[in-house]
Amino acid sequence: MPDLDPASVRLLDEDVAVRREAVGEVDTSALPGRFALRQALLTDEDAEVRASAAHRLGGTRDARFVQPLLDALADPMPLVRDRAWRALARLGAQALLRHAVRAVREEPVWWVRRAVVRASASVAGSGAMDVLLGALEDPFWRVRHAAVQSLAWIGTGNPAVQQRVRQAAEGTTQGPVRSALAWLETAWNAALKEAPVPHAGSETAPVSEQPNSLGNEDPAVTTARLEAAPASSLSARELVEWLGDPHEPLRLLARRRLRERKDPDALLLAMRWLDEPRVPHAAEEAHSLLERIDVEDVDLAARVLDAPPRPGSVAWASRVAVRRGHPELLERVRLLLRHPEAELRCAALSGLVYDPDSLDDVLALLEDPDERVRAEVIAAWERRPPAPSTAEAFALAMVRFAPRASTARERRAVTVAAMFLEEPELLIHASRDEDPAVRAVALRALASLDLLTETERQEAETHEDPWIRSAVLDPDSAFRVCTEDSDPTLRRTALELLLPLARRLAGNTVLAKAAKGTEAEASSIAELDEEDRAVTQDLSTAALACSQSTDAWMRARAAELLSPSRGPEELRALLRLSLDTVPMVRSAAASILESSDTLDALLDDLLHGPTRERDETLRTSAWTWRLRLADASAFEQLRTALLSHNEPERVVTHLEALTLVFPDELIASEPALARHRPSRPAQPRTAPVPRAVPPRASARSLGNTGITVSPLVLSGAHLTSPQPFFEAHEAGLNTFFWEPRYAALTQFLRSGRNLRDGLVIVAGSYHSGASALRRDVESALRRLRTSWLDVFLLFWTRSPERLNAEDFAALERLRTEGKVRAFGFSTHLRDLARDAIRQNPWPVVMTRHSAAHPGAEVAFLPEAQARGTGVLTFTATCYGRLLQPAPGTPPDAPLPTAVDCYRYSLSQPGVSASLTAPRSRRELLHNLDVLARPYMETDALPAMRAHGEHVRARSRQLDALVRRAPGGPRDALLALMEEDGPPDAA
Structure with a gap:
């Protein structure tokens, strides 16, 4: 039997952890390995396996796998779609462009859209202009940034590209395209001076609020205000806007308030989000809102169809018309099947495909010139209509x-x-x-x-x-395929084809045996016709070969094809399989052996017959089965075997061990045999070995809190298994940043009470209000199965209202009760942090700091050190920008590492620890070097500051022209509403 790639076999394992490891080890230098990855990409139930398969296929440079990767662009998980775009880029697949034009406007996840932008630019260059210009209006600045980076590269020395961007900017009166052009003019002219654009404002400038608005720059404050306000007093426009807010509690509360209003105009306004999939959660929240509404849905659908049509609301109205079977609504929706805009034809189709009376209209659209419309019809066919006539x-x-x-x-x-x-x-x-x-x-x-x-x-x-x-593949070819094919999945499929054939032959054998009365099964096989005998022989040959497969699944299924009565070779194979290291193989073999009525006689012949088995492993297995009942017959066999001294030493040792399964009185009745029985020595009691406590390398005090922290605080944001956290702890790291969605870190923190005593857990809340904070603290305690949290923070604080006296007092009460040891807040805004610790003695502050954001060194850290405030820093690498060459830097200039960035922040007076969020075990092990020396040498600081200033100069332009340019959920909704004016009630 030809060998299979072991990793390709493990890629079929039931254990997802095995498959995740195997996907990185498949041999892609051989074509069968690449086909195995294709199968995993399109069929594995685990998104991480599918994503890894996409990544590895991208590295094969094999164009045969472009189409499977294009198919993966429709995967339900964004991780897989992201890796598929990247893989297509590595393959140089021009076919991705057709999908990219649509994805850049309809893909709901921003970082996948960023991959779309980069993949398109890398493959098509100036041919990707439609994609790149579309991305310049994205609600997320990182997608816009990817687009301007790509345009800067493509447009350098290319007047046609530059002119195309200028024309696009001239066609807009405001918005991100004009700001992007200002950035690009600077990049194309290779100048570092800032472009002539309005100043973006200081980082502490609050968002302007409308009169009587509940809005606040900090969504936790907005949520608390909204919770206290009656539904009737709220602005429909603000509630709808909050459906697209990143803050989940605010979204959920806004949805609830919109339901309470029972206002059709507000619902019509909320439907605008259905046409902006790029704003996370907004369309999903709008759908959830519309699923449970206290207004008449037929009337609301009629209003939708009366208004200028929008794809999202038309799709909803179409489904209402079909669900209600409303003739008038259905006819109005059918009229939209002839609308000149493809998006509206698709929207009408999305409901009508479920209406039997609209079948002819639906099928007629297979002639539609737009692929998207045809795809709606094809999707309905792929779902298979339930009625046979349909x-x-x-x-x-x-x-x-x-x-x-x-x-x-x-x-x-x-x-x-x-x-x-x-x-x-x-x-x-x-x-x-x-x-x-x-x-x-x-x-x-x-x-x-x-x-x-x-x-x-x-x-x-x-x-x-x-x-x-x-x-x-058919039963005839399955005999060969199950033993010779290079694909493990196909081998399995072939072997499964043989199982029904084996059952049929077994049934024929039983009938023949019954006809012969009490004669042996072997003689019954002679009664089978010649064709069945040939098939039986082929089955036996295939089963014996598959019983030696490297695939445990194949060995288990092979056991089901074997019969101990068909000859000593099959009996030997079953005995060998009953010793297999994989439980399912042992179980399958045992099931066959146990069902044999003649097993004892067959084993006796194998053990004592004229052609007795010589293999010691098989003899031990045979003896185990022969003595399994521990009855009188088995006892006689055991006594004879041990007292005759004819068995090899290894088999004798096994037989002596088997004496333990027999009753004590039976063994005692044969003194000579009793001497062979192993004794059960008493286990000596030993003192427990004290648990080694990992060294706390360069531990630091967290201000005046009395808490000692490691220089690095390890986040659980990206690591997917508990093992890296144990490795970090063994290296001396004791401080961990936890949120409820960090499953692997949760497993680590719940792994033992002794472990908990040496750890520092930093947790927090995105809420505001005393009751909400207490609820989040107690929820964290339950999840982590602990009695206290070491540090509890108000996460992502953006306004002074969030740091009010009531919440400070609530946190102080929780500290007094022993549920938290210290508390504080996290923020990007250093001025806000400084003013807060002057107003109240906040014990801990977590704030942004790096060589590219050094303002805290003057504006905040001295104040914190003077007041004994414990300081944790984050974004030490400036989101990775400090690790890349900055404009104006000599090409041979050395770049700092992530470790250098952490050491720079940790070298500032008053900084206790810095947050790290590695995306892999490799990154973690690199970052742990900080523990050995958590500071930067004095003579290295100036070069780090100079590099940071170069990065900061570029970041200021990025902030003004891309990051803070118009965009985001508010502007996305405004753009939707400005198309034909808002409803009157708004």
Whole structure:
């Protein structure tokens, strides 16, 4: 049996941790390994496995895997979509552009849109202008930043690109495109001076609030205000805006308040979010709001259709019309199927595909010139309409559409329809398609219709792609495939095909045995016809070969094909499998052995017959099964074996151990045998070994709190298993930053009481108000199964109102009760932090600080040190920008590492520790070097400051022209409302 790549086999394991490890070890230098990764990309249930498979396929430089990666762009998990875009870029796949134009406006996750931008620019350069210009209006500054970076690279020395961007900026009266142009003019002219744009304002400038508005720069304050306000007093516009706020409690409360209003105008306003998928949560919140409303949905749908149509609201109205079966609404929605805008045709279709009376109108849109519209119809076919007549109508329409099917998805749908209708000509045509998935469907259908020539079948059976080989797999070829194929999935499929065949033959054998009365099963096999005997022999050969497979699943299934009665070879194989290291294999073998009525006789012949087994491993297994009942017959066998001294030493030792399964009185009745029984020595009591406490390298005091922290505070944001946290703890790190969604860190922190005593846990709340803070503290205590939190922070503080006297007093009460040892707040705003500790003695502050953001060294840290405030810093690498070359820096200038960045922050007087959030174990191990020396040498500080100033100069431009340019949820909603004016009530 040819060897399989062990990693490809482990990629099929039930344990997700095994698959996650295996996906990185698959041998991509060989084609079978790449096909195994393709299978994982498209079928594995774990997103991390699929994402890793996409990443590795991108590194193969093999264009055969472009289409699977394009298919993965529709994956439900953003991690997989992100890796698929990146992989397509590495493959240089021009085909991604067609998807990118739509994704940059419809992809809901900002960091996936950023990958779309970068992938498009890297593959198409100036050919990606539609994508890049679309990204300049993105609500997220990091996506806009990726677009301007790409345009800066593409436009350097390219007047046509520069002119295209200038024309786009001239076409807008305000917004991010004009700001982006100012940035780009600077980049294209290779100047470092700031562009002539309005100043973005200081970092402490508050967001302007409308009169009587509940809004506040800190969403926790807004949430607390909203909680106290009656629904009738609230502005519909503000409530709808908050549906797109990053602060989850504010979104949920805004949705609840909108329901309480029972105001159709407010609901119409909320529907605007359905047309802006790029703002996280907004469309989802709007959908949730519309699922449970206390207004008549038919009336609301009629108002939607009366107004200038919008895709999101039309889609909702379409589903209401179908759900209610409302004739008038349905007719109005059908009219939109002929609307000139493809988005509105898609929106109308999204509901009508579920309406049987609209079937002809729906199927007619397979002729639509826009691929997106056709995709809505094809999606309905892929879901398979439940009524047979409807399914047949769909299939007939798909077959008529066949000559115009252009995309791989369309051709697959047509091929499935041809299989449904048994259309040989279409299937033959599809069997030559360039897409292996299309070919596989066609070949499978042709094989089932017996329309493949022998030559065609042989070509498919020897094809390099396992999907093609699988399409023509049948019981006849399964005997060979299960032992010879290079794909572990296909081997498994082949072996599964043999299982029903084995059961049929077993049934025939039972019938033959019954007809012969009490004669042995072996003689019954002689009664089988010649064909069955040949198949039985083939099954035996295949099962014996598969019983030695490196794939445990194959060994387990092979056991089900074996029979101890068919000969000593199969008995030996089952005995060997019963000793397997994998439980499911042992269980499968044991089940077969236990079901054999003649097992004892067969074992006796194996152990004592004329051709007795010599292999000591098999003899020990055989003796285990022979003595399994521990009855009188077994006892006699045991006595004879031990007292005859004919067994090898290893087997004797095993037999002596087996004496322990027999009753004591039975062994005592045979003194000679009793001497062979092992004694059970008493276990000596030993003193417990004291648990080693890891050294606390360079531990520091956290201000005047009495808490000692390690120089690094390890966040659980990105690490996905508990093991790295144990490694960090063993290295001397004792301080951990926790939030409820950090599952791996939660497992680590709950791993033992002794461990907890040496740890410092930093947790916090995004809420405001005494009751909310107490609730979050007590929830954290329950989740972590601990009695106290060491530091509890008000997270992401953005306004002085968040640091009010009431919340300070509430936290002080929690400290007095022993539920928290110290408390404080985190903020980006150093002036706010300084003013707060002057007003109240906040014990701990976590604030932004790096060589690129050194303002805290003057504006905050001296004040904190003088007052004994414990300071934790974050963003020491300035989001990675300090690790990259800055404009104007000599190309051979050394760059700082992440460790250098942490050491710079930790070298400032008053800083106790710095937060680190590594994305991998490798990054963590690198960062742990800080513990050995948590400070920067004095002579290295000036160079670090100079590099930071270069980065800061560029960051100021980034802030003014990209990051703080118009955009974000507020501007996204305003843009939606300005298209045709807001409803009157707004």
